[in-house]
Amino acid sequence: MTAETRPLRPAHPLESWEPAFAALTREVAAQGGDLVLEPAPQARATDLRLDPAGPARPAVAAALGAGLPTHPNTWTATDDGEIVWLGPDEWLVTSRYARPDAAEPALRPLVAGHGGAAVDVTGQRVALRLRGRLARELLALGCALDLHPSAFPGGHCAQTLLGQAGVLLLALGDGDDYLIHVRSSFAGYLAEWLLDAATEFRGAAPAAGT
Amino acid sequence: MQLIDCPWCGPREELEFHYGGQAHVSYPPDPQALTDEQWGHFVFFRDNPKGPFPERWVHGAGCRRWFNAVRDTRTHEFLAVYPIGAARPGVPGGDA
Numbered sequence A: 001m002t003a004e005t006r007p008l009r010p011a012h013p014l015e016s017w018e019p020a021f022a023a024l025t026r027e028v029a030a031q032g033g034d035l036v037l038e039p040a041p042q043a044r045a046t047d048l049r050l051d052p053a054g055p056a057r058p059a060v061a062a063a064l065g066a067g068l069p070t071h072p073n074t075w076t077a078t079d080d081g082e083i084v085w086l087g088p089d090e091w092l093v094t095s096r097y098a099r100p101d102a103a104e105p106a107l108r109p110l111v112a113g114h115g116g117a118a119v120d121v122t123g124q125r126v127a128l129r130l131r132g133r134l135a136r137e138l139l140a141l142g143c144a145l146d147l148h149p150s151a152f153p154g155g156h157c158a159q160t161l162l163g164q165a166g167v168l169l170l171a172l173g174d175g176d177d178y179l180i181h182v183r184s185s186f187a188g189y190l191a192e193w194l195l196d197a198a199t200e201f202r203g204a205a206p207a208a209g210t
Numbered sequence B: 001m002q003l004i005d006c007p008w009c010g011p012r013e014e015l016e017f018h019y020g021g022q023a024h025v026s027y028p029p030d031p032q033a034l035t036d037e038q039w040g041h042f043v044f045f046r047d048n049p050k051g052p053f054p055e056r057w058v059h060g061a062g063c064r065r066w067f068n069a070v071r072d073t074r075t076h077e078f079l080a081v082y083p084i085g086a087a088r089p090g091v092p093g094g095d096a
């Protein structure tokens, strides 16, 4: 063994799945289908709890640069992430560039005096992006919700079950672009489930090595 | 599969929910004053009606919020869903 120096870089928890995801896209495309599955960039995540009718909300919205969605099962976009409704007094704030003003140390002082809380949950979930014309059909194989854009348009989200795993599902577009947050320890299972469920879109020959 | 109407998320499949037992069982204001028999009654004894029954449910796989529901124990039909802390609503066919 020779010692070598390599710069460290953050690895995505699902990095090792990327060849299998790419093979899926390739084989589905060969059948005339359109399905792209890929690990979504890891984002800093903060779980935010506060009374939506309380005094802390304007300051939080100013810090995040976007309002907290109060309608159940919706999300709003920030410059580099999302604010996702998780409950009547709970939101998930994500930031792909780990903006300091969307992080626990900045948000906590804004809400702590009013009975709220901000907790860093960056390692809690892993995100997958699923898009393409067949995306909704694939999700329908393991998710009971009506994901048709008339019922689940862009800007909507849902905490529900996909296969056997609890997921936080975000509609990025109208019917063909989804962000799937899953608990880190379920990420491998969900990747495997999605690849298995997509078998029927790959064509007749069983895919080697999956 | 039966759908349960989460007050926040709307209708979801039954397996997203967990049952929490009879609703409106309040903690005794002065537990020290209870006899062993009264305490045992509070801890272990619950109604078991045939018909509408107020129950606690939690949307465990969704918004993770608790709520109350009146369910008909004969048919499993959910007759009403209402917030924790609210009074039990009158339901059609219920004995209220």
Ligand SMILES: [Zn+2]
Pocket (backbone or CB within 6 Å): B006, B007, B008, B009, B010, B059, B062, B063, B064, B065
């Ligand atoms: Zn719910």
